[in-house]
Amino acid sequence: MKDQITSLISFYVNKEVFAFDTLKVRNILEFGKITWVPNTKDYILGVMNLHGNIFPVADLRVMMATEHIENTADTSIIVVSSDGKNDSLIGIVVDGVKEVFDIDGLEINESVYHGNSGFVNSFLGTIHKNEEFVHIIDLDETVMEIEN
Amino acid sequence: MIDKFREKFVEESLDNINDLEEALFLLEKDMHNREIIERIFRAMHSLKGGGAMFGFNHLSEFTHHLETVFDLVRNDKLAVTNDIISLTFEAIDQIKHLLQIGDLTEKADIANQAAFIKRIQAVSNQEESSASTTVVGESSGSQVAVSDGSKTFLIGIKPNEDILRNGTNPFYLLDDLHAMGEAKVAAFAKGIPDLGQFQPISNFCYWQVVLNTSESVNDIKDVFIFVEDECEIDIKELKVGNIIKSEALDELVNNSVADQTLITKEQIEAIGGSDDNDQDDEKRDAKRKVQLKEHKISSIRVNSNKIDDLVNLVSELVTIQAQLNLYAEKDGNGDIVSLAENIQKLSRQLRDNAFEISLIPLQSELMRFQRLVRDLSKELNKEIEFVIEGGDIELDKNIIEHLTDPLLHIIRNSVDHGIELPEERIKNGKSPKGTIIFKAFYSGASVIVQVIDDGKGIDPDFIRAKAISKGLLDENVELSRKEIFDLVFLSGFSTKEVVSDVSGRGVGMDVVKKKIGEIRGEVSLDSKVGQGTTLTLELPMTLSIIDGLLVKVANNQYVIPIANIEKIHAIDDVNFGNTLNNVVSIGDQQFPYIDVRDVFECDTANSGGEQLILVKFEDRKVGLLVDQVIGEYQTVVKPLGRFLKKQENISGATIMGDGSIALVIDTNRMIHSNAAKKYRTKK
Incomplete structure (x- = not known):
């Protein structure tokens, strides 16, 4: 799985750096108006509309049990689809998007991240880049958690 | 019914012929292409076989001779010539004619065809006689x-x-x-x-x-x-x-x-x-x-994706039209207002038209059910007659796709658990042959599908006892007859002790309910011991656009399908006599009600100006308490995506004229799940 990844999009959650496979990312939106949906899990903030598609928005910060949550101008919504279908679109709220980079030559190590990560427990690996550890989140596992 | 098949055969054959003609054109350019020759042969073969099966005997006979020619060609016994190609083109016209009128009745036509066959035979006989290719031309009648x-x-x-x-x-x-x-x-x-x-x-x-x-x-x-x-x-x-x-x-x-x-x-x-x-x-x-031209005008076959696209585009149009209305109202310019109204009228008609196109008759799936009943009853040594009523009822094709599996399961249940063995039936004074009736009919904006068997039925007391023993029901709870039968649809409930491999397969009625729920349908059961069981599905006719009532609950906008609404009452008329039991009296009648704010677990306080919307629920009327009624709204229902599928009270969402989102309330499920809470106490 991780061998197929060629580039990553990295972002901050509570000052830690995490990343998704770029291929799964559809769009990056500003944190805007989200329509609240009743009777959902607390990390589901509601639904948004992107080009006529309605998709739910999950707050990764809540999912990872971050203690201090504050929306700033940097707060973004990364719209992903784990299987490429419109039906599987989901927006992920993060503290800020950092960069997109190619994996070329960088070594993906076994992830040793065991932070208090709440619902996010599966990682594809960790990259050491510019004195920082970038943890690659297993998106498929994470959305499965949301679906159940 | 055979006429339907014949129609379908003609339709498919015309496609086949188009393919054949296309292949012939290709063959004309490349006379040695084996692939094309195979393609032609196959097309002819299916025409021949289908023709014989559906009573097009002349077509079958005619194509047989043509097929012989191409059989020789593909076995390298005969070379493709321009004559063969032209003859085949001519033959295709004849095939079209035969598809058109069925078997020939006019003597002249029959003689004509015989002459044509002779010409074709002359070509296939060339192989043996190695005669010159001129036979083709010469043998035509006049010469x-x-x-x-x-x-x-x-x-x-x-x-x-x-x-x-x-x-x-x-x-x-x-x-x-x-x-x-x-x-x-x-x-x-x-x-x-x-x-x-x-x-x-x-x-x-x-x-x-x-x-x-x-x-x-x-x-x-x-x-x-x-x-x-x-x-x-x-x-x-x-x-x-x-x-x-x-x-x-x-x-x-x-x-x-x-x-x-x-x-x-x-x-x-x-x-x-x-x-x-x-x-x-x-x-x-x-x-x-x-x-031929006349035939083509009467019906065309379109890829179902194209219809989906059309419906989607119409939905987009309706959304944009709502924006236009909003703008026109704000702008106040009379010209724009009347333009917007005209567009609204048109888009409504277009919407209705597009939906009609995507409707297909239930008939298309019924063969499978008939087959299932036949095979299963043989296997179980039961005698069952399967009666179909209302097979011509039309439903959205997406609904029919979702309907097949649950219906197969329901019918399987009727055959396996419902209908008794012939000896048992005779003992109970029934005819040894059981009957399963499949019945479909329109009811308002819904379609009702019923599967009725005259089998042994289900005892409500048995269901109740069983639900209690499984911990699904508290012993002290009083239930109506209908509520008892609803227990069957709870997960973890299966009336037969041993799961048989016929109707077992690990899916119970709860799965049926879930599947039907996915297409916003409702399922209910009624039964009389010794007389049989009736399973009723209530389905919406279409999924994508509905007429809705826009309401406000705690700062959010929601849409309630107008088809479900009975009446709207301002809060002043309503007397909350007994709020503990959630019952209101209006005039001289009492209705149970649900406060939508409670259901949605909104913590905001009562904003004042509440309105009560009476909606139809099964055979009753139930009130829904909302903050404010905004107005009628033509709603393009969009799915919430796979992650919110489990959401019980909301069936979808719609994009408003200003780009914001309103959620569509599924009143049936909302009332149902809130009513159900009262007998799920023991957990």
Whole structure:
């Protein structure tokens, strides 16, 4: 799985750096108006509309049990689809998007991240880049958690 | 029902023929391409097989000969020539004609086809004789007439009244003439008297025969050698080509038979010779082409994706139109307002039209059910009659797709658990043969589908006891009959002790309910012990656009489908006599109600100006308490995506004119799940 990844999009959650496979990312939106949906899990903030598609928005910060949550101008919504279908679109709220980079030559190590990560427990690996550890989140596992 | 299949066969065959024609064009460019030859052969083969199966015997026979040619071609026994290709093109026209009219009934057509088959056979026979390819051209009717020196005669045969007394059968004379070549006979029977004066041993008829033959006049006379004294024979040679197959002659013969007037030499010669013959062919071709065109207009086959696209586009249009309305209202310019209204009218019509297109009859799936009942009842040694009512009811194709599995399960249940074995049925005083009725009908904006069996039924007390034993129900809870039957749909409930491999498979009625719920349908069950069980599905006719009522609950906008709404009451009229039990009285009636804010777990306080919306729920009316009613809204329902599928109270969302989102409330499920809470206490 991780061998197929060629580039990553990295972002901050509570000052830690995490990343998704770029291929799964559809769009990056500003944190805007989200329509609240009743009777959902607390990390589901509601639904948004992107080009006529309605998709739910999950707050990764809540999912990872971050203690201090504050929306700033940097707060973004990364719209992903784990299987490429419109039906599987989901927006992920993060503290800020950092960069997109190619994996070329960088070594993906076994992830040793065991932070208090709440619902996010599966990682594809960790990259050491510019004195920082970038943890690659297993998106498929994470959305499965949301679906159940 | 067979007509439906025939229609479908014709439709598919026309597709097949298009494919065939396309392949032929390719073959013309590349005469040795094996792949194309195979493709042509296959297309012909399925035409032949299908034709035979659906009673197109002439089509099947005709295609058989054509197929033979291509069988030789694909086995390298015959080389593709331009002649073969043109002949095949011509044959395709004939096939279209045959698909159009079914089996041939006109004599001329039959003879025509026989001639055509001969031409085709001539081609396939080339392989053996290695003859030159000119056969194709030469064997066509008109030229034969010229080349082999055949002549056409008009022969009048008028036997005496006494001819039958000698044991002569005039029909044998006609047969003899037929044997000499191609002939057409006109019979004149106007001389036959009324039944009272009728003499069975006297002849009252006479005939005229148009004969095309290469034999001489003397040979024809020889036919009549034994009856010369008892008949008036009149043989005239005509100055025409072979016109036996021409339509004009047909007409002439038919007319003269109808009018009982003799055909004259001049009349036939007026039809003309070999040249005119071609013209006739052309005329007929033209006629056929016109018929084909007419058929194509009546129905077209479209890829279902295209219909989905159309419906999506119409949905987008409706959304944009809502934006336009919003803008027009704000702007206040009269011209724009009236434009917006016109567009609204049009988009409504377009919407209705697009939906109608995506509706398909239930019929398409019913065969599978019939088959299931047949196979299963054999397997279980039961005798079951499967009756279908309302198979022509139409539903959105997306709904039908979702319906098949649950229905298969329901019917399987009826066969396995419902209908008893014949011996048991006899013992209970029933007919040994059980009946399962599949019934579909419209009810308001919904379609009701029922599966009714006359089997042993289910005892409500048994269900209740079972639910209690499984911990699904508290012992002290009083339930109505309907609520008891609803227990069957709870997960973890299965009425049969041993899960059989017939209806078991690990899915219970809870899965059926879930699947039907996915298409916003409702399922309910009713049963009488010893008399049978009825399962009722209530389905929406379409999924994507509904007329809705826009309401506000705690700062969010929601849409309630108008089809479900009975009445709207302002809070002032409503007397909350007993808020503990959530019952309101309006006028002299009491209704249970649900506070939507509670259901949605909104923590905001009552904003004032509440309104109560009475909605239909099963056989009752239930009130929904909302903050504010905003107005009617044409709603394009969009799915919430896979992550919010489990959401019980919301069936979808819609994008408002200003780009914001309103959620669509599924009133049935909301009321149901909130009512259900009361007997799920023991958890």
